[in-house]
Amino acid sequence: MTEATVGxxxxxxxxxxxxxxxxxxxxxxxxxxxxxxILDSFRAAKSLLASEAFTLASSPELVVIPLFILMxxxxxxxxxxxxxxxxxxxxxxxxxxxxxxxxxxxxGGFAALSGSSVASALTIxxxxxxxxxxxxxxxxxxxxxxxxxxxxxxxIPPSTGFVIYAILTEQSIGRLFLAGVLPGLLLLTxxxxxxxxxxxxxxxxxxxxxxxSLNEKMRSLLGAGPIVGIILLTIGGIYGGLFSPVEAAxxxxxxxxxxxxxxxxxxxxxxxxxxxxSVTTTATVMLILIAAHxxxxxxxxxxxPTTVGEYMASLGLETLGTLIVILLIYMVLxxxxxxxxxxxxxxxxxxxxxxxxxxxPIWFGVLVVxxxxxxxxxxxxxxxxxxxxxxxxxxxxSDIFRGVLPFWFVMILCIALLISFPQIVLMLPxxxxx
Numbered sequence: 001m002t003e004a005t006v007g008x009x010x011x012x013x014x015x016x017x018x019x020x021x022x023x024x025x026x027x028x029x030x031x032x033x034x035x036x037x038i039l040d041s042f043r044a045a046k047s048l049l050a051s052e053a054f055t056l057a058s059s060p061e062l063v064v065i066p067l068f069i070l071m072x073x074x075x076x077x078x079x080x081x082x083x084x085x086x087x088x089x090x091x092x093x094x095x096x097x098x099x100x101x102x103x104x105x106x107x108g109g110f111a112a113l114s115g116s117s118v119a120s121a122l123t124i125x126x127x128x129x130x131x132x133x134x135x136x137x138x139x140x141x142x143x144x145x146x147x148x149x150x151x152x153x154x155x156i157p158p159s160t161g162f163v164i165y166a167i168l169t170e171q172s173i174g175r176l177f178l179a180g181v182l183p184g185l186l187l188l189t190x191x192x193x194x195x196x197x198x199x200x201x202x203x204x205x206x207x208x209x210x211x212x213s214l215n216e217k218m219r220s221l222l223g224a225g226p227i228v229g230i231i232l233l234t235i236g237g238i239y240g241g242l243f244s245p246v247e248a249a250x251x252x253x254x255x256x257x258x259x260x261x262x263x264x265x266x267x268x269x270x271x272x273x274x275x276x277x278s279v280t281t282t283a284t285v286m287l288i289l290i291a292a293h294x295x296x297x298x299x300x301x302x303x304x305p306t307t308v309g310e311y312m313a314s315l316g317l318e319t320l321g322t323l324i325v326i327l328l329i330y331m332v333l334x335x336x337x338x339x340x341x342x343x344x345x346x347x348x349x350x351x352x353x354x355x356x357x358x359x360x361p362i363w364f365g366v367l368v369v370x371x372x373x374x375x376x377x378x379x380x381x382x383x384x385x386x387x388x389x390x391x392x393x394x395x396x397x398s399d400i401f402r403g404v405l406p407f408w409f410v411m412i413l414c415i416a417l418l419i420s421f422p423q424i425v426l427m428l429p430x431x432x433x434x
Contacts (some may be wrong), residue, residue: 003039007302010035014345014416024285024341032294033261039301052293057197060246061166061173066282067249068158071230072113073274074256076264080227081123084109087224089131090212097199099135100145101192107149108188109224113252116281117376125391138205139395143288144403145195147384148390151337151373151411152191154339157168157235159370160285162283164340168347170294173245174238179362180431182237183418185378190410198406223262226263229338238260239432292344299348309353319357320419323364325352327371327415334375342349342372366425367418368417374411379402 001009010031017027029049035046056062071310075081085106092098092105106128107120125146132142154161157177166173199206212220234252237243245250260266299305333342354364376384385400392400418424 002425003302004307005303005332006035007299007304007307010298010302011304013072014268018276018341018432023383024344025284025291027287028291028295032291032298035298036294036301048294048297051121053290056167056290059167062163062286062289064158064173064246064249065160065285066162066278067117067246068160069258070278071234071249071253071283072110072116072119073277074253074266074271075110075113075227075261076119077270077274078256078260078263080256080259080265081106081110081113082127083220083223084227085127087123087220088222090217090239093209094211097141097195098127098205098273099132099137099209100141100206102172103132103142103145104149104152104188104191104195106183107146107253108152108156109227109231111184112158112235113227116160117150117153117373117384118266118387120144120153122388122391125388127340129388129392130373135209136207138202139392140399140403141198141389142403143180143400144405144407145191147266147377147382147388147400147404148191148407150185150384150387152188152329154373154376155180155366155369157181157238157246159369161339161343161372162365163245164285164289165344165347165365165369166298168290169361171350171364171365175362176365177235177238177245177427178367178432179425180369181239181428182424183366183414184257184298186417186424187370187414189412190414191307194377194406194410202407203218226259227243227256230259237261239428241432288340288344295344296348305352305391308349309356312353319359321355322353323367323419326353327367330371331374331378334372335378339372339375342375343368360422360426362423362429363418363425367415370411370415370418377401377408 014027014031015029018024033045033049036048058339061079085102088102088105089099095101106124110120128146129142157180159180162176162180163173165171166176195206230252233255236250237251238245238248257266257271284398293422314326317325330342331347333346354361376382379401381399385397385404389395389397
């Protein structure tokens with residue numbers, strides 16, 4: 001068998017094993033190890049398994065993952081996420097569709113703490129869905145806005161998606177965090193505009209809520225003040241050059257825990273639960289990353305990236321055409337694969353092509369992460385849709401998928417805007433980090 005044939009059989013085996021619902025990390029361990037064994041030697045595969053696991057696990061940059069996850073989990077345990085939502089509702093709730101708009105804003109705020117789309121959808125969903133049901137919101141709009149708003153967690157920094165992309169492609173985590181700010185705010189604004197348009201078109205979908213007094217608005221804003229302050233401290237510290245991403249994660253986690261104890265909303269038992277959940281999530285991410293570092297040399301040995309690059313070059317596509325084809329592949333894969341799995345499986349193939357074409361890797365990273373977001377609400381997998389379904393058990397799954405459809409098309413619009421105007425992505429990292 002040729003090297004390319006072994007590579008193709010390895011990729012086919014990956015999809016078959018994933019279809020059998022074997023965890024993605026174990027699938028990549030098996031395929032990567034066996035592929036290197038076949039193409040090189042058993043000794044090389046064993047050596048890589050030991051060395052890559054140690055090298056990656058001892059990387060100081062990875063500390064950012066458990067610390068930001070811990071920060072989000074503690075914020076969720078102490079009810080800080082609800083205060084963000086309450087503040088947004090006090091400001092915009094009296095407008096038609098205001099409760100849904102507040103949900104999007106709340107998801108965006110919680111995303112800046114947790115870096116997780118699933119956590120954003122689950123946490124804000126528990127708070128917002130009951131409220132929207134009480135005010136007679138259409139179930140399609142209420143569930144759709146929670147599922148779509150939750151996707152902001154992977155784009156608005158600190159984002160675990162950006163951290164994993166940075167590690168796999170050896171890019172700067174700080175530059176990627178900066179690059180995600182304006183696209184994240186743009187997508188949040190487009191989501192709010194979509195809610196307003198739907199409620200203008202179908203007023204019965206999102207009736208106006210009760211008007212808050214000035215005192216109630218101020219009280220809600222003051223309640224959200226500590227958590228907003230932590231967001232500004234951590235993210236602003238990175239942008240201002242005061243902290244590295246790892247230091248910012250440590251400062252943020254420490255600040256959330258300190259505020260929780262000082263306000264008596266956090267107990268030792270709650271901290272234990274938050275820490276345990278953080279360890280579980282971190283272990284899952286670490287296993288996937290270590291396994292990815294076995295897939296990468298296997299792909300290199302099989303020359304699959306080179307072959308794919310030569311094939312795409314033979315199609316005669318311009319740089320923009322090649323980029324669009326790659327993003328379309330991500331959109332299709334997003335219907336079947338989990339986002340992190342897509343990153344580790346495809347970047348060894350596509351990233352060399354991107355570099356060869358001279359495409360900015362930071363810009364490409366933001367486009368890829370935004371495309372991964374679409375997979376979170378795309379059928380049949382749509383993880384965020386199933387997360388919302390677990391909270392709103394009485395609402396049919398088909399209604400939730402119909403509810404996210406307008407937001408799915410808005411995400412395509414956002415990708416088109418970022419392709420047309422790359423400076424939306426590159427302005428902050430180029431201005432603040434030379």
